[in-house]
Amino acid sequence: MNRRNREAMFFNLFRVCALIVVLALVVILGYVLINGIGKWSIDFFTQDPRPNVHGALVEGGILGPLVGTIYLMLLVMVIAIPVGVLGSVFLQEYFGGTRIGRIWWMVVNNLAGVPSIVWGLLGVALLVYYLNFGLSLIAAAVTLSLLVLPLIMVATKEAVEAVPSSLREASIALGATKWQTVRHHILPYSTSGILTGIILSISRAGGETAPILLTGVAVNASIPGALGDQFQALPYYIYLMTQTTDRTQAYAMAYGASLVLIALIVGLNLVAIIMRNRYREKYRW
Amino acid sequence: MPIIEIKDLNVHFGENHALKNVTMSLDKNQITAIIGPSGCGKSTYIRCINRMNDLIPGCKVEGEIVVDGSNIYAKDVDPVDIRKKIGMVFQKPNPFPKSIFENVAYAPKIHGLVQKDGKSKKATKNELEETVEWSLRRAALWEEVKDRLGKSAYTLSGGQQQRLCIARALAIKPEIILFDEPCSALDPIATAKIEDLLIDLKKDYTVVIVTHNMQQAARVSDKTAYFYIGELIEYGITEQIFEKPTKELTEKYITGRMG
Numbered sequence: 001m002n003r004r005n006r007e008a009m010f011f012n013l014f015r016v017c018a019l020i021v022v023l024a025l026v027v028i029l030g031y032v033l034i035n036g037i038g039k040w041s042i043d044f045f046t047q048d049p050r051p052n053v054h055g056a057l058v059e060g061g062i063l064g065p066l067v068g069t070i071y072l073m074l075l076v077m078v079i080a081i082p083v084g085v086l087g088s089v090f091l092q093e094y095f096g097g098t099r100i101g102r103i104w105w106m107v108v109n110n111l112a113g114v115p116s117i118v119w120g121l122l123g124v125a126l127l128v129y130y131l132n133f134g135l136s137l138i139a140a141a142v143t144l145s146l147l148v149l150p151l152i153m154v155a156t157k158e159a160v161e162a163v164p165s166s167l168r169e170a171s172i173a174l175g176a177t178k179w180q181t182v183r184h185h186i187l188p189y190s191t192s193g194i195l196t197g198i199i200l201s202i203s204r205a206g207g208e209t210a211p212i213l214l215t216g217v218a219v220n221a222s223i224p225g226a227l228g229d230q231f232q233a234l235p236y237y238i239y240l241m242t243q244t245t246d247r248t249q250a251y252a253m254a255y256g257a258s259l260v261l262i263a264l265i266v267g268l269n270l271v272a273i274i275m276r277n278r279y280r281e282k283y284r285w
Numbered sequence: 286m287p288i289i290e291i292k293d294l295n296v297h298f299g300e301n302h303a304l305k306n307v308t309m310s311l312d313k314n315q316i317t318a319i320i321g322p323s324g325c326g327k328s329t330y331i332r333c334i335n336r337m338n339d340l341i342p343g344c345k346v347e348g349e350i351v352v353d354g355s356n357i358y359a360k361d362v363d364p365v366d367i368r369k370k371i372g373m374v375f376q377k378p379n380p381f382p383k384s385i386f387e388n389v390a391y392a393p394k395i396h397g398l399v400q401k402d403g404k405s406k407k408a409t410k411n412e413l414e415e416t417v418e419w420s421l422r423r424a425a426l427w428e429e430v431k432d433r434l435g436k437s438a439y440t441l442s443g444g445q446q447q448r449l450c451i452a453r454a455l456a457i458k459p460e461i462i463l464f465d466e467p468c469s470a471l472d473p474i475a476t477a478k479i480e481d482l483l484i485d486l487k488k489d490y491t492v493v494i495v496t497h498n499m500q501q502a503a504r505v506s507d508k509t510a511y512f513y514i515g516e517l518i519e520y521g522i523t524e525q526i527f528e529k530p531t532k533e534l535t536e537k538y539i540t541g542r543m544g
């Protein structure tokens with residue numbers, strides 16, 4: 001085979017791979033859409049799950065799980081964003097380039113790979129029982145925050161590293177302190193990158209099942225009124241639906257709920273894209 | 286009259302001994318040029334004067350630098366206070382990705398304005414505008430940008446950006462301004478403008494400029510220091526250094542047989 005042919009062959013191979021990726025995505029999303037959209041109705045969004053005659057929760061809607069998931073996402077935002085972003089910037093600006101800094105980042109990178117069930121175990125052992133949070137919204141939210149913290153930290157680190165050091169020097173040379181330099185320059189200039197990490201993390205938190213299963217989600221819990229209450233959540237609801245014997249109705253509900261979860265995540269990403277473009281326009285170098 | 290006195294300055298980057306026993310004093314309201322081949326320690330030297338090397342992990346500075354009678358490397362000195370009084374302009378123009386106005390206003394905004402009694406207070410909007418105009422005029426940029434202060438600094442040409450960086454440094458009302466190869470990224474016309482500006486600034490400021498361009502050193506400076514592999518080889522009146530250098534190393538360098 002000559003060089004031209006070989007190149008053509010590899011090029012076609014790449015083309016096939018790209019096609020597989022695109023097809024897989026279209027098939028999955030299309031399948032969920034076709035099967036789920038039929039369930040969407042006012043009732044679906046405004047009613048709690050109700051049992052049918054056999055006691056399976058396939059009637060009603062998904063109000064409780066939807067609200068629970070939104071609460072979880074909001075709490076994770078409140079907990080994980082400040083801790084993750086500031087922690088990362090602190091490590092980068094104060095320990096960057098030192099041995100302690102390198103060891104710490106190695107730990108963070110490894111934490112990003114820890115399976116979610118292990119975080120769940122940690123959450124139930126440490127938060128729920130040892131620290132007496134009980135099975136609760138807050139225990140689940142803290143567990144999910146720990147789970148996504150490495151994601152936010154790594155994304156923040158990369159965004160901060162992308163800010164040219166000449167801008168950092170300019171600020172320091174004008175007599176700004178490190179903290180002023182971070183607040184007035186580094187953070188604003190790296191916002192678009194940090195946002196990407198945040199959205200990824202929140203989406204991940206909203207979709208996780210294992211950690212919340214161990215730390216506070218409950219079948220038919222009412223909408224939580226306090227941090228110590230138990231709650232429902234979309235991924236857990238979907239899981240429950242696949243476990244009932246009444247397949248036809250349950251699967252339809254599961255697809256409807258999955259579509260909601262996907263819509264939430266796509267919506268978050270759209271918000272992120274808009275904010276990112278705005279920041280990129282504002283701070284360009 | 287010396288404004289900066291450097292005594293036995295030694296700088297190490299880990300194992301690398303980057304500056305060796307440098308002792309020299311720099312005169313007030315004069316331009317001192319630092320020349321020497323690449324890697325000889327010019328940037329390291331100039332960054333010691335406003336304690337920018339403190340930022341580099343593993344950099345160790347020994348010796349004294351006395352500015353206005355006090356040692357800036359004394360234990361109780363906060364480097365941030367030193368940098369508020371000494372301006373610096375870098376090799377590549379590095380304006381903030383903000384408006385022209387915001388660039389110049391940044392330092393007065395965070396430091397406040399120095400009053401007659403030496404204390405500083407928060408600047409009013411009016412005072413900020415005055416300071417920005419004054420600084421831009423002093424940097425010979427006002428006429429070119431006065432109608433577009435709100436535009437991004439990145440809409441300016443390279444030479445204008447560098448003058449903006451000079452204005453930004455002037456806004457802290459420094460006594461000393463350090464320039465690290467300020468023209469190496471600029472074309473000859475922009476370079477000439479900066480050189481004119483340097484000579485004009487000398488009336489009010491003490492200027493230290495690193496340059497690898499020997500004609501530039503000869504054109505603008507009063508005194509010239511020649512560095513070679515971390516050592517101060519020769520230091521004196523610029524004409525003398527260029528016409529009758531006393532050291533063979535200096536002569537080799539300025540006649541272009543090295544470097």
Ligand SMILES: Nc1ncnc2c1ncn2[C@@H]1O[C@H](COP(=O)(O)OP(=O)(O)O)[C@@H](O)[C@H]1O
Nearest residue numbers: 298301303322323324325326327328329330341
């Ligand atoms: N950040 C740094 N870390 C380690 N070594 C450095 C650093 N900056 C400069 N050096 C070393 O110090 C010496 C002098 O460098 P520099 O002052 O940048 O030279 P010049 O500005 O004259 O070209 C060089 O040997 C260089 O490798």
Ligand SMILES: [Mg+2]
Nearest residue numbers: 327328329465
């Ligand atoms: Mg240099």
